[in-house]
Amino acid sequence: MTRRVVVTGVGAVTPLGNDAPSTWRGLVAGRSGIGELSTFDTAGFAVRIIGQVRGFDPNRQIPAGTRWRHLSRAGRFGFAAAAEAIQAARVPAVGPATDRRGVAMAGSVGRPDLQLLVDIGHLRATTGSRDPFLRQPPHLTLEGNPNLPAAAMASLLHATGPMIGISTACSGAMLLGTRGPPPP
Template sequence: MKKRVVVTGIGAVSPLGNDAAATWKNVLAGKSGVGPLTRLNPDEYSAKVAAEVKGFDIENYVERKEARKMDRFTHYAVAAAMMAVKDAELKIDDSNADQIGVWVGSGIGGLETFENQFEVFQKRGYRRVSPFFVPMMIPDMATGQISIYLGAKGVNSCTVTACATGTNSIGDAFKVIQRGDATAMIAGGAEAPITRMSVAGFCANTALSTNPDPETASRPFDLNRDGFVIGEGAGIVVLEELEHALSRGAHIYAEIVGYGSTGDAHHITAPAPGGEGGVRAMKIAIQDAGLVPEDIDYINAHGTSTPYNDKYETMAVKEVFGDHAYKLAMSSTKSMTGHLLGAAGGVEAIFSVLALKEGILPPTMNYETPDPDCDLDYVVNEARKADIKAVLSNSLGFGGHNATIAFKKYE
C-alpha cells in the first residue's frame, strides 16, 4: 500500500525575494527578478542581464566562520531548508531524526569556489589551496550541510540532472516516503551559477539571451525569444507522510501524487524532437498519480525562453493532452525568475502548490508576439484566478533528463 505524501513546508531564496512569501507575491504581481549583470563585468560577455539574488545575508542563518566554509549555492540551500522546516513547524530531535531525510541537488555545485581556488593554485601553489576546497565545491554538500544544521539523519542524497535536478530531487524524495523509508523529507534544489566560467560556457554554446533589456530578455513562448536568462537561488519543500502530518496537526499545502522521470537518449543539450522524452515523463507522472490527462488543470512549464525548448514543450503537451491541451493553462515563471538551473524545479514546485492552495495561476510575462508554434494558453502577462484541482511541474535538462511531478489539491 503506497503511503500518501503531502507538502507541509516551503522555503525559497530567489531573484524575486529572500523567502517564499516575497517570491510568490512578486510572481503574482508580474515583477521581474532580472536586471543588469552586476556580479561579473558584462563587457566581457554576450549576455548582459541576469536574475541575481539581492540583499541576502547568510549570517541570518549561519555564523560567519561556518559560512566561509560553504559555497554560495550551499548558503542558499541551507537558508531555504531552514525556512521550509520552520514553515512546516517540524521538530527534529532524537525521537525522529532517523526518519527525516534530505534530498537536495545542484546542477553545477560550487563552481565559484572552484574558479577562485584554481586562481589561488595557479598564483601561489597547492599549499595555499583551502582545505575546504573539495567539501565546498561538491554538489552534495548542500544536502550534507542541511542534514548537519537540522539534525536530519534519514535518507541523505543529492541529484545532479542539470535543469531537471530540483524536480528529480522532489520526485525521488516523494518515492522515499511513499515506500515507507522516511516519514518526512527536505527536498529541492540550489544553484549559484553566476560565475565567470559558467556564464562564459553558456554564452559560448549560445544558450543565453543576448537581449540587453532586463524587461524583455526572458520571454518564454514569445516569437522573439532568443535564450534563457541565468538565475540563482534555492527552492526547498518539506514532504511528509500524510498520517504523520495529520497526527501533529501540520498545515498542508497540497498533496504530491505522481512522478515521471525519463531520458531522451538523443543529444547532450538539445531536446529530443517533439519533446518526446517530456511526453513520456508527463504520461508517467499522470499515470503514477492515478489521474487521466483531462484531470490536469495547469502546468508550470519548463519554459526556458529558448527557441527549441518552448516549441518542443508545447508539442509535448499537445501529444499528451490532445484537445485538452487547449483547455488547460500553462505558464513559465522563468519569465520573472530567470532560469535557476538545478534550483528551478524546487522554486517551481513551490509555485505549483501555492497555485493549487490559493486558486491563482502565475503568469508568463514579457509575452508580446505570438509564435505560431506556441499556441496554447500561457496565462500571458497577468495572474489569473482559477479553481484548479491538479497540476504538473515540468523540468527538462541538458543530457536529456526529463522530470515531471504532479500535485493535487489536498482534500
C-alpha cells in the same frame, strides 16, 4: 497501496526574493527577476543580463549555529530555502538524533561559482599563466560537493537516517522524510 504526499512547508531564494512570500508576491505582480549582473565588472562580456539573487545575507537567513562555512553560494541559497520550509512546516530542528529522519536535497551544486571562474580568468590574464592546474584552496573541493548542503541540513535536524545530495542543474528541492508506519 496508495501513498499520499503532503507539502507542509515551502522555502525559496530566487531573483524575485530571498524567501517564499517575497518570491510569490513578485510572481503575482508579474515582476521579472532578470537584470544586469552586478557582482563583478562585466566589461568584455557579451552577455550582462542574468537572473541574480540580490541582498542575500547568510548570517541573517541561515539559522544560527549552523555550520555553513564550506557551503557554496548556491548551497547557501538551497540551505536557506530548506530551512525556511522546515520552519514553515513546524518541524522541530532540535531533539535527539534519530535514524527515523532522512534528508534528500537537490540543487545546482557541483559546478564552480561564476565569480570563481572570473577570478581564475583575471589571474591568468594578469600573470600570463596558462597552467590548467591553478592552485586553489582546499575548501573549494568541499564547496563543489553536492552532499554538503544535505549534510548540513541533516546536522541541523539531528537526522541520522538516509542522506543524499543530488545535482539537478538550475533547480532544486529538499525532502525530509520520517520513517514509520503509514498513517491510517
